Amino acid sequence: MTKLKYLNNIFWSLVLLSCEKTGDASANLSTGKGGSLSKFTIIGNYVYAVSSHFLYTIDISNPSLPSKVNESPLNFDMETLYPYKNRLFIGSKTGLYIYSLEQPSAPKLIGEAKHGRSCDPVVANDSVSYSTLKGSTFCGPATSGLYVYDVRNLSAPVLTKLIPLNEPIGLGMADSALYVCNANEGLKVYDIKDAYFPIEKSTVAGPGFIDVIPYDNLLICWTATGINLYDITNQLTPVFIKNIAN
Amino acid sequence: MHCKSPLLLILLSTIHFSCWKYRGSAPNDGDGYSPPAPPVKVWGYKPVYGVESTAKTISFTSSPRQVVSGGNIYAFQNYIFQVETGYGIHVIDNSISSDAHRVGFINVNGCSQISIKGDKLYTNSYDDLVVIDFSDLSHIREFSRAKGVFTEYRYYSPIAQPPGPGFYECPDYGNFVVAWQMDSVTQQCYKSF
Known part of the structure; x- marks a missing residue:
């Protein structure tokens, strides 16, 4: 397992050596990988961060002298940030x-898909993005569930599927599987070989699933009782390894 | 009244849709729910302040700490990090997943976010960006800092608000809240969740 991870790290570091600016959220040696509920991310030489109303860009090309190069006012209630390549x-x-x-020091809005008011973490790649919306008392009236968008035309994302879920929160994407934390209803595992039409494969039971990071062959879950680790060598059937209790 | 500028008032009124400052009558928050009008003195959260130099000191404790308010997670090489919202970052050694365990805690007041590049960890302490060198686990230290870059985090970081719902003493954002304690409070803001 560890050796596999090591080899995989080498593989990714080789892949990424050739594209330093790639901020792909897949596991890599230089930047690691965050959960979907994050408001911070690093792409190339920049830290991008959101607060409710601003997107901040910090130049870290010289880590001993980080400096803010941009602060863009945004639409209200920014929640999460997910990096993929130069997006x-x-x-x-x-x-x-x-x-x-394209101009890393000045992020530019190129597309948007509006929905009803709700909470909204997101994961994405070249062609598809997955969001969970939780229409609760806190977050507004939208239908709770997993929203699948075709983002091949970035300026006009198209909703291809909506899978209703009661309490969806964080989510994570591996090559052929999508993991969606559904609070006390467990962790939903979807087959995404057909990216636009996920098929539910199984549910990992457990209390309070909040967020998840697929990290090579390891699935790292933030739950209400601690960090849970699962082996996802077979991505569609996570195998429990360990609970690191709170 | 601790609000120091019109800008702050605007920020507070737009951001804290769930929090309001008591002005003699309970507002209707739109959901038909009106909190009860408070008496002059109530039992509620009171901010505990630290001087800036102390509040913003970064340190490492090489023993596990219980997770009370777990936050964002981050995987990097053989480590897993988890934010303790408002207080710092838990460090987990994941060299052998079946034996993954907590090895320490990085104390960072006002912390809510984390990202990593190389052997540098980037986080926030209140409205500062803090760069932490963790190339040597036994000598985790502050490497650099960009002060006040996250304008809005000063008023909206988790530690800037009390940990639970109810009336609380409105914090003075000119100071640095390092904790909240229950006390008899007179100046009242209200948090609905």
Whole structure:
């Protein structure tokens, strides 16, 4: 397992050596990988961060002298930030926003998909993005569930599927599987070989699933009782390894 | 009244849709729910302040700490990090997943976010960006800092608000809240969840 991870790390570091600016959220040696509920991310030489109303860009090319180079006012209630290549996917309470980082020091809005008011983390790749919306008392009236968008045309994302879920929160994507934390209803595992039409395969039972990071062959879950680790050598059937209790 | 500028008032009124400052009558928050009008003195959360130099000191404790308010997670090489919202970052050694265990805690007041590049960890302490060198686990230290870059985090970081619902003493954002304690409070803000 460890050796596999090591080999995989070498593989990714080789892949990523050739594209230093790639901020792909897949596991890599240089930047690691965050959960979907994060408001911070690093792409190339920049830290991008969101607060409710601002997107901040910090130049860290010289780590001993970080400096803010941009502060963009945004639509209200920015929630999460997800990096993919030279794009930032920002989940908010009012919709999904896609920013281009062609000019890394000045992110530019290139696409958006508005939905009803709700909470909204997001994961994405070249062609598809997955968001969970939780229409609760806190977050507004939208239908709770997993929202699948075709983002091949970035300026006009198209909703291809909505899978209702009661309490969806964080989510994570591996090659052929999507993991969606559904609080006390467990961790949902979807087959995404057909990316636009996920098929539910199984549910991992457990208390309070909040967020998840697929990290090579390891699935790292933030739950209400601690960090749970699962082996996902077979991505569609997570095998429990360990609970690191709170 | 601790609000120091019109800008702050605007920020507070737009951001804290769930929190309001008591002004003699309970507002209707739109959901038909009106909190009860408070008496002059109530039992509620009171902010505990630290001086800036102390509040913002980064340190490492090489023993596990219980997770009370778990936050964002981050995987990096053989480590897993988890934010303790408002207080710092838990460090887990994941070299052998079946034996993954907590090895320490990085104390960072006002912390809510984490990202990593190389052997540097980037986090926030209140509205500062803090760069932490963790190339040597036994000598985790502050490497650099960009002060006040996250304008809005100053008022909206988790530690800037009390940990639970109810009336609380409105914090003075000119100071640095390092904790909240229950006390008899007179100046009242209200948090609905």
